[in-house]
Amino acid sequence: MSYSSPLPAEFLQRLTAIVPPSWYEQVFATFHQHRTCSFRVNTLRSSTADALAELSALDISASPVPWCAEAFVVPHGQRSLLSTSAAFSEGRIYIQNLSSMAPVLLLNPRPGEQVLDLAAAPGGKTLHLAALMENRGWISAVEAVKDRFFRLKANVEAFGASIVHTYLRDGRTVGLACPEHFDRVLLDAPCSSEARFHADNPASWQFWSPAKIREAARKQKPLLFSAWQSLKPGGTMVYCTCSFAPEENEAMVAALLKKYGDAVDILPLELPFANTIPGLTHWLGKEFDPRLERTRRILPDAFMDSFYLAHLRKVP
Numbered sequence: 001m002s003y004s005s006p007l008p009a010e011f012l013q014r015l016t017a018i019v020p021p022s023w024y025e026q027v028f029a030t031f032h033q034h035r036t037c038s039f040r041v042n043t044l045r046s047s048t049a050d051a052l053a054e055l056s057a058l059d060i061s062a063s064p065v066p067w068c069a070e071a072f073v074v075p076h077g078q079r080s081l082l083s084t085s086a087a088f089s090e091g092r093i094y095i096q097n098l099s100s101m102a103p104v105l106l107l108n109p110r111p112g113e114q115v116l117d118l119a120a121a122p123g124g125k126t127l128h129l130a131a132l133m134e135n136r137g138w139i140s141a142v143e144a145v146k147d148r149f150f151r152l153k154a155n156v157e158a159f160g161a162s163i164v165h166t167y168l169r170d171g172r173t174v175g176l177a178c179p180e181h182f183d184r185v186l187l188d189a190p191c192s193s194e195a196r197f198h199a200d201n202p203a204s205w206q207f208w209s210p211a212k213i214r215e216a217a218r219k220q221k222p223l224l225f226s227a228w229q230s231l232k233p234g235g236t237m238v239y240c241t242c243s244f245a246p247e248e249n250e251a252m253v254a255a256l257l258k259k260y261g262d263a264v265d266i267l268p269l270e271l272p273f274a275n276t277i278p279g280l281t282h283w284l285g286k287e288f289d290p291r292l293e294r295t296r297r298i299l300p301d302a303f304m305d306s307f308y309l310a311h312l313r314k315v316p
């Protein structure tokens with residue numbers, strides 16, 4: 001395989017220190033290939049059988065995903081058929097990468113709970129939370145950027161997620177406003193979006209730089225602390241990003257451990273697919289707490305984007 005690529009050389013260099021050598025070639029290749037397209041049936045609007053029958057009538061051939069009953073994969077070439085379907089425009093399916101389903105499944109909210117989604121737009125994970133909760137309980141979905149907030153609001157209405165209450169506000173203020181209030185908290189943090197880089201789409205990577213990573217980390221830390229403050233003792237939280245950068249991932253969880261000490265329990269992650277590696281315990285000469293190894297990175301493959309996941313519990 002040729003290692004020439006239009007992606008920033010410094011990004012690829014960093015990647016060699018994050019991804020084990022045995023995985024590197026596969027990970028590198030994914031930036032230059034097209035992934036399959038995946039979707040989730042919105043069980044608030046349709047049964048899985050009805051949605052599949054509707055798509056089959058459009059000659060869309062959806063294959064099941066073994067670890068998520070509502071998730072299906074279609075070949076890359078059928079993406080536009082899916083995105084122009086009535087099933088999508090009328091809220092019966094949501095097009096979403098499989099990796100984006102993992103944090104919500106991990107958080108595993110139950111009907112009746114109080115849930116916070118602290119960085120919510122456009123709402124893919126909020127809608128999934130509401131479906132798992134069967135529209136029973138309460139979800140606060142917070143978004144700070146106005147046009148993204150209105151997209152979130154429109155999606156919540158279109159997909160029938162009636163337990164979702166949307167708030168246009170800075171997530172950094174929520175911890176103080178609602179201390180120890182939520183049973184479960186999701187923070188899908190704004191990030192450098194390295195997992196979205198694709199060789200065919202220079203806009204995805206052309207503004208990348210180590211300074212952007214530092215800028216993302218500066219936003220993430222107060223959001224993470226706010227999310228933590230808003231979590232009830234005994235409650236659980238998922239912190240995730242679609243960046244490979246340890247500065248946005250392990251270093252953030254390490255900062256939480258440093259501030260809140262033994263109140264933070266990092267739960268071991270068991271994911272139902274093989275393309276994952278443990279969190280790093282050192283990066284660029286810095287050592288992290290060995291418990292960071294319990295967090296995980298999903299490595300990209302033909303089906304999944306990369307994602308970093310940390311599952312945390314507030315010790316009562």
Ligand SMILES: C[S@@+](CC[C@H](N)C(=O)[O-])C[C@H]1O[C@@H](n2cnc3c(N)ncnc32)[C@H](O)[C@@H]1O
Nearest residue numbers: 119120121122123124125144145170171188190
């Ligand atoms: C990774 S995206 C969330 C994607 C979303 N969870 C989904 O699955 O559709 C991060 C979001 O955080 C928002 N954001 C950035 N800073 C924020 C802040 N201080 N408070 C709340 N939201 C913020 C961004 O505008 C962006 O919409």
